[in-house]
Amino acid sequence: MKTIKLIDLAKTIRSKNAGTDRITFDIIFDDKEKYELVKNSKVINKNFIADLYNIDIDRITDFVEFDPGYAIKFTINRLKPSGSPGEGDIFGCQQYPPLLDIEIPVYMPQH
Amino acid sequence: MGKKELKILCPNGHLGFSPTKEESFWIGAKTKPDYYCSDSGSDDIGPAPLGEDKCASLYVWQKHDLELMLLASREQNVPMIIGSAGDTGTNSRVDMYVQIIKDLAKEHNLPKFKLAYFYSEVDKEYLRNKMKKGIIIEGLDSRPSLTMEELESTKRIVAVAGVHPYIKALEMGADVIIGGRSSDVAIFAAPAIYEGFPENVSYYAGKVLECASFCAEPYGAKESVIGTITKDDVKVTAMAPWQRCTVASVAGHAMYERSNPYYEYFAGGMLDMSECVYEQYDEKTTRITNPKFVPVEGKIKVKLEGSAKVGEMYIGIAGIRDPYTIKHIDKVIELARENVRERFGEEGYQLHYRIYGKNGVMGDLEPVKEIKSHELCVIVQGIAPSAEMAEEVAMTGLRQIFYARLPEVKGTAGTAAFLVDEVLRATPAYRWSINHTVEVDDPLELFDVKLVEIGG
Numbered sequence: 001m002k003t004i005k006l007i008d009l010a011k012t013i014r015s016k017n018a019g020t021d022r023i024t025f026d027i028i029f030d031d032k033e034k035y036e037l038v039k040n041s042k043v044i045n046k047n048f049i050a051d052l053y054n055i056d057i058d059r060i061t062d063f064v065e066f067d068p069g070y071a072i073k074f075t076i077n078r079l080k081p082s083g084s085p086g087e088g089d090i091f092g093c094q095q096y097p098p099l100l101d102i103e104i105p106v107y108m109p110q111h
Numbered sequence: 112m113g114k115k116e117l118k119i120l121c122p123n124g125h126l127g128f129s130p131t132k133e134e135s136f137w138i139g140a141k142t143k144p145d146y147y148c149s150d151s152g153s154d155d156i157g158p159a160p161l162g163e164d165k166c167a168s169l170y171v172w173q174k175h176d177l178e179l180m181l182l183a184s185r186e187q188n189v190p191m192i193i194g195s196a197g198d199t200g201t202n203s204r205v206d207m208y209v210q211i212i213k214d215l216a217k218e219h220n221l222p223k224f225k226l227a228y229f230y231s232e233v234d235k236e237y238l239r240n241k242m243k244k245g246i247i248i249e250g251l252d253s254r255p256s257l258t259m260e261e262l263e264s265t266k267r268i269v270a271v272a273g274v275h276p277y278i279k280a281l282e283m284g285a286d287v288i289i290g291g292r293s294s295d296v297a298i299f300a301a302p303a304i305y306e307g308f309p310e311n312v313s314y315y316a317g318k319v320l321e322c323a324s325f326c327a328e329p330y331g332a333k334e335s336v337i338g339t340i341t342k343d344d345v346k347v348t349a350m351a352p353w354q355r356c357t358v359a360s361v362a363g364h365a366m367y368e369r370s371n372p373y374y375e376y377f378a379g380g381m382l383d384m385s386e387c388v389y390e391q392y393d394e395k396t397t398r399i400t401n402p403k404f405v406p407v408e409g410k411i412k413v414k415l416e417g418s419a420k421v422g423e424m425y426i427g428i429a430g431i432r433d434p435y436t437i438k439h440i441d442k443v444i445e446l447a448r449e450n451v452r453e454r455f456g457e458e459g460y461q462l463h464y465r466i467y468g469k470n471g472v473m474g475d476l477e478p479v480k481e482i483k484s485h486e487l488c489v490i491v492q493g494i495a496p497s498a499e500m501a502e503e504v505a506m507t508g509l510r511q512i513f514y515a516r517l518p519e520v521k522g523t524a525g526t527a528a529f530l531v532d533e534v535l536r537a538t539p540a541y542r543w544s545i546n547h548t549v550e551v552d553d554p555l556e557l558f559d560v561k562l563v564e565i566g567g
Contacts, residue, residue, distance in 0.1 A: 082154075
């Protein structure tokens, strides 16, 4: 089956602090078509995210398919609050890159 | 109700953090907004500025941004509101902003005006007394309730104000308001509520305006936006000639920096955006209808932020190019750690290594396990109760990378390249110890509003 990487489908893929204890991830699409393609593929879900980041699924506090914003969004608990000694990303803004290469299956129309 | 619509200009999503772009500000100012509002703080910057009671932003940028807003608002005789003064919103930062306003008034010979300000630092004794009475200080974001031990370890605490002290200041006749730590939304919602607009559109306006041009596209920070509030809707318009507020950019902004895109919590209630309707109003403007305001049940809960000192900190930097050492970097770090343990034992200090080129950015979240880089940068953090000990922890942790000898390595003169052969004193290490809420009888009990006359 043909697949397309998320980086080639989404307009914005980002991570950012949601308060001091959490990091939230946004995958935002230009249009409804691309958003629906990814949403309906059901590739991105809580289990998938937990596997990708190798974290306990309980660390994912929110997972939302946000139709008005053509966006998929999830949030994880940090193990230590932002800026704690030994933490490497005060703003939480460089935790998204593993999402870029997610492969989304595309069903080609039959001729 | 007086006004049929209210226009609020927001020039910057974090005033002073990076300078406001002037062109779009003056385009916005020409439309004669009713209020100039900006938030100047964030918990994004980590716990150190709050703990150390210092700014994360540069003084010259803060003064620049305050000057733009003060001159425009005084010229047009409309109020200007700043929340979370000086990044942290501590008392000293409020005092600093009040002084900047006084200095600017003098420099520009401004006619008399009224300046209101309020502090938001919380005395530990206040919380200690509440806790002794059995009042629970509830944790946010999966945190447990506050313990006495954690309270005592905390160095400085700010309460996050809702609309209440701002409305009070406007009732007192303030032309300029400098607020302590505040909810971003409150800085914008307060004037709208004060002017008689419904809470739902007032809070929504705060939500959409607080990051200025982050709700516009293409991406560009520190550009002005204007929110226009009526009793039925909010319209948000980009002021930069090259930016637009689109349905996608505005709806997309609702999810920014929040766990959940539908709900925004603040002292006094919650904004429910789950049934918001977004439409393109004109080329640069998006119109939003149907936000809902849900008032808090029972007593108002005020968010608290607290920072606890961990210790003094030194940082060392080591570069590694030898391919065998790179492949066995974990072994090298373990050898260095072992040396620090021999000197200082297991406890009473912290030693952290971040290995850039391996997983320095993401740590345990990094899915790439294999090192693909031909060089690594290792950052060593040594933290201890005294500066002297922190320096030695960091220096030992750094030098022992240099001396680490893997038998298979051909280079025997040194395992690390040093940018500087020293460890650098850093701001002390802090941690966020409080991210909790406290119930209050009166929403003003933590925020005492004062008024002074300036200029003339």
